[in-house]
Amino acid sequence: MDNKREEILKKREEWEERTLKPALKRFGLKESPTKFYTPVDVKEHNFLEKEGFPGQYPFTAGTYPTFPYQPAPRRGIHVAPGIVRAATYSGYGAPEDSRDYYKEMQLRGQRAGPNLAFDLPTQCGYDSDNPLVRGDVGKTGVAVDTLRDFEIIYEPFQGDLNLDRIATNWTINAPANIIIAMYAALAEKRGIPLNKLRATPQNDILKEYIARGTYILPPRPSMRMMRDSIVFLTKYMPGVNITSIGGYHIREAGATREQDLAYSMAILEAYLQEGVNAGLDVDSFAPRFSVNAFGGSMEFFKEIAFQRAARRMWAKILKEKFGAKNERSMLLRQSLMAAHMGYFNCTTRRPLNNLTRSVVGGIASALCGGPPRCYPPYDEALGLGWSLEASQLSEDGDRILQYEAKLTEVMDPLAGSYYIEALTDEIEEAAWKELEKIESMGGMVDAIEKGYVQREIAKSAHEYQQRVESGEELRVGVNCFVGESELEVTINRTVPHPYNPERRQEAEERQIAALAEVKRVRDNHAVAQLLRELKAKAKKVDENLIPHFIECNKAYVTGQEVCDVLREVFGEYGPVALV
Amino acid sequence: MSEEKKVRVLIAKPGLDGHDRGAKVLALGLKAEGMEVIYTGLRQIPEKIAQAAIQEGVDVVGLSCLSGAHNSLFPRVVEPLKEAGMEDILVIGGGIIPEEDIPFLKEKGISEIFGPGTSIKEIADYIRQNIKRR
Numbered sequence: 260m261d262n263k264r265e266e267i268l269k270k271r272e273e274w275e276e277r278t279l280k281p282a283l284k285r286f287g288l289k290e291s292p293t294k295f296y297t298p299v300d301v302k303e304h305n306f307l308e309k310e311g312f313p314g315q316y317p318f319t320a321g322t323y324p325t326f327p328y329q330p331a332p333r334r335g336i337h338v339a340p341g342i343v344r345a346a347t348y349s350g351y352g353a354p355e356d357s358r359d360y361y362k363e364m365q366l367r368g369q370r371a372g373p374n375l376a377f378d379l380p381t382q383c384g385y386d387s388d389n390p391l392v393r394g395d396v397g398k399t400g401v402a403v404d405t406l407r408d409f410e411i412i413y414e415p416f417q418g419d420l421n422l423d424r425i426a427t428n429w430t431i432n433a434p435a436n437i438i439i440a441m442y443a444a445l446a447e448k449r450g451i452p453l454n455k456l457r458a459t460p461q462n463d464i465l466k467e468y469i470a471r472g473t474y475i476l477p478p479r480p481s482m483r484m485m486r487d488s489i490v491f492l493t494k495y496m497p498g499v500n501i502t503s504i505g506g507y508h509i510r511e512a513g514a515t516r517e518q519d520l521a522y523s524m525a526i527l528e529a530y531l532q533e534g535v536n537a538g539l540d541v542d543s544f545a546p547r548f549s550v551n552a553f554g555g556s557m558e559f560f561k562e563i564a565f566q567r568a569a570r571r572m573w574a575k576i577l578k579e580k581f582g583a584k585n586e587r588s589m590l591l592r593q594s595l596m597a598a599h600m601g602y603f604n605c606t607t608r609r610p611l612n613n614l615t616r617s618v619v620g621g622i623a624s625a626l627c628g629g630p631p632r633c634y635p636p637y638d639e640a641l642g643l644g645w646s647l648e649a650s651q652l653s654e655d656g657d658r659i660l661q662y663e664a665k666l667t668e669v670m671d672p673l674a675g676s677y678y679i680e681a682l683t684d685e686i687e688e689a690a691w692k693e694l695e696k697i698e699s700m701g702g703m704v705d706a707i708e709k710g711y712v713q714r715e716i717a718k719s720a721h722e723y724q725q726r727v728e729s730g731e732e733l734r735v736g737v738n739c740f741v742g743e744s745e746l747e748v749t750i751n752r753t754v755p756h757p758y759n760p761e762r763r764q765e766a767e768e769r770q771i772a773a774l775a776e777v778k779r780v781r782d783n784h785a786v787a788q789l790l791r792e793l794k795a796k797a798k799k800v801d802e803n804l805i806p807h808f809i810e811c812n813k814a815y816v817t818g819q820e821v822c823d824v825l826r827e828v829f830g831e832y833g834p835v836a837l838v
Numbered sequence: 839m840s841e842e843k844k845v846r847v848l849i850a851k852p853g854l855d856g857h858d859r860g861a862k863v864l865a866l867g868l869k870a871e872g873m874e875v876i877y878t879g880l881r882q883i884p885e886k887i888a889q890a891a892i893q894e895g896v897d898v899v900g901l902s903c904l905s906g907a908h909n910s911l912f913p914r915v916v917e918p919l920k921e922a923g924m925e926d927i928l929v930i931g932g933g934i935i936p937e938e939d940i941p942f943l944k945e946k947g948i949s950e951i952f953g954p955g956t957s958i959k960e961i962a963d964y965i966r967q968n969i970k971r972r
Binding site for chain 1: 856
C-alpha cells in the first residue's frame with residue numbers, strides 16, 4: 260500500500276504540473292476552484308473498523324441494516340410495518356382548536372398520534388392567565404395548563420386509536436416531567452397501563468440555555484429533573500423515549516458544523532452521566548435516548564459526512580466512554596430526517612427557491628442513511644405554519660426521490676468515496692477536539708455556567724453574518740443574482756391553512772376563561788396540600804418528583820403552580836450577558 | 839462643530855420567544871457600524887422595553903419576535919413611548935412577520951419591518967436616514 264501511496268503522490272505532482280497548471284493558465288486562474296481526492300487523502304481507511312456494515316458498530320454506514328420506510332399517505336411521515344410513529348408537528352390555539360384539527364385530519368385518513376407543539380407560556384412554565392404572557396398564548400402551539408387540556412386534545416384518540424395504540428411526541432423541555440406525568444395521569448384515568456404508552460418528549464434542557472431559550476430553573480436542578488426522567492421512565496414507561504436531543508437548534512442558533520456535533524455529544528454525555536450517577540446500568544436506559552435532528556446546511560457533501568461522523572461518534576462514546584455492552588445502546592436513533600438544507604437557509608425572497616433547496620437537503624438525507632425528506636416546506640420563512648400547497652410539494656419531493664430517483668435502494672452509497680471518507684474523518688476529528696475542550700471544563704453543565712458555549716455560538720453566528728454581508732457566503736436571490744434582469748417569482752397560496760386564524764386569534768381569551776373554570780371547580784384544598792408536599796419533596800435531592808407530578812395533574816394543579824414551587828426551591832435561570 | 843453623537847440603539851426581545859440569533863447578530867453588527875447598542879436579552883415585557891428606551895435615551899428601538907405574537911407585543915412598546923411624548927424614538931422590528939401583518943404594525947407606529955435576508959448594512963442605512971434626533 261505504501262508503494263501505491265508514493266506512486267499516487269508522485270503522479271499527483273505530475274498531474275498538477277502537466278495537466279492542471281496549463282488549464283488554470285488558460286482560464287486565467289491563480290488557484291484551482293476545485294479539489295480532487297485520491298486514496299492518499301483518506302488516512303488508513305480500514306473498512307471494518309471505520310465503517311462496517313449498516314446496523315452494526317460503529318454504525319457509520321447506517322443506524323439500521325436496511326431502509327424499510329415508505330412515505331405515509333398523509334402529512335409527511337415515513338412508516339414501516341411494525342413501527343408506530345407520531346404524525347407531523349402540529350398544535351395551535353386552545354386545546355379544543357387542536358382537538359378539532361386532529362378530528363379533521365382523522366377524517367382525511369390520518370391515524371397517527373399527535374406530535375404536539377406547545378405555546379411558549381406552557382414551555383416556559385407559565386399559565387395562560389398570567390398577565391406577563393399575554394399575546395403569546397396559543398401562538399407557537401397549543402396552550403396546556405392542566406390535565407383538562409390533555410383530556411381535550413387526546414379526545415379524538417380513543418377506541419382503536421387509544422393511547423396504547425398510538426405514539427405521541429411533545430416538544431417540551433423544562434417542564435417535560437410535568438407533561439410526561441400529565442400523559443401518565445390521562446392513561447391512568449383511561450385504565451391504560453403506563454408500560455403500554457409510546458411517546459417521545461424532547462426533554463433536552465441543556466440546549467435551551469444555549470440555543471432555544473425555554474428554560475426555567477438553573478442547569479444543575481434541571482439535571483436533577485433529567486435524572487428523574489431517566490429513572491422513572493426506565494422503571495415504569497419503557498415505551499417512552501427519555502430524551503430527543505440534537506444539535507439542530509444549536510446549529511440554527513449559529514453554531515458551526517463541528518460545534519453542533521461536539522456540543523450535541525457533550526450534552527449526550529451529561530445526560531448519560533445522570534443515569535449512571537443514579538446507579539443505573541447504561542444499557543438499561545441508553546437504548547431509549549434518541550435524536551431529534553442535527554443541524555443542516557446547503558453544503559451537501561459536508562452534511563452527508565457529518566451524519567456518518569455523528570453515528571460513529573455516538574457509538575464510540577457509548578461503547579468506550581460509558582462501557583455499553585448492548586449494541587442497542589450505541590444506536591443513534593434519529594427522527595424523521597437526517598441531513599437537511601438548514602432551516603436558516605430558507606429565504607423570504609423568491610421563496611420557491613426554498614423548494615429547490617429542500618430537495619438538495621432531501622437527497623443528502625437519502626444518501627447519508629436517512630429517509631429522503633425535502634424539508635421544510637418552501638414557505639417556512641413566511642410565517643408560522645406551512646400552507647397545504649407547500650406541504651404537498653415537500654411530500655411529493657420525498658416520493659420522487661424514493662420512487663423515481665430510487666435513492667433508498669442502496670445503504671450508504673457514498674461509502675468508499677475518497678472525498679466522503681476524508682470529510683467524515685475531518686468533521687469527526689474537529690468535533691472531538693471541541694468536545695475535549697468542553698470535557699476539560701468539567702462537562703457541558705460547567706461550560707454553560709461559564710458562558711463558554713453561548714459565547715462561541717454567538718461568535719459563529721456573527722462571523723457567518725459577516726461572510727454574508729461581504730458576499731463571501733452566497734445566498735441566491737438575497738445577496739447575489741438580485742439585479743433588475745432577475746424575475747422576482749412570487750407564489751400564490753390559495754388553499755386555506757388548516758389552522759383557523761380567527762380561532763387562533765381569540766384562543767387566549769377562551770383558554771383564560773376555561774382555566775378560571777377549572778380552578779373554580781377543582782378541590783383547591785387538595786391543590787394547596789399537594790403543592791406543600793411538592794415543596795418538601797423537591798428539597799430532598801433523592802426524591803423522584805414524577806409520581807408527585809402525576810398526583811398534581813390528577814388534581815388539576817396547573818403547570819405554573821408546580822413550576823412556581825420549583826422556582827421557589829431552586830431559583831430561576833439568569834442568562835449570561837453576551838452583548 | 840462638536841463631535842457627532844453616536845446613534846444609540848436598544849435591541850429587545852419582547853415576550854417569551856427565545857430565538858435570539860438575529861437580535862444578537864444585529865446588535866454586534868450595528869456596533870461594528872459605529873453605533874452604541876444595548877441588547878436587553880430574552881423575555882422582556884413590552885412596557886418595560888419602552889421604559890428602558892426612555893431611560894437609556896436611545897434613538898432607535900429594534901424589536902425581534904419569531905413566535906407570531908408581534909401584533910400583540912410590538913404596539914405595546916410604541917404606546918408608552920407615545921404617552922411619554924417620545925414618538926421621535928424610531929421603532930423598527932424583525933423576525934418572522936408575515937407580510938399581511940406589516941400594514942397593521944406600521945399603522946401602530948412601527949416604522950419598518952426587516953425580515954429574514956435583510957443585511958445589517960440595509961438596517962444601518964435605514965436608521966441613519968430615518969432617525970429623528972432629539
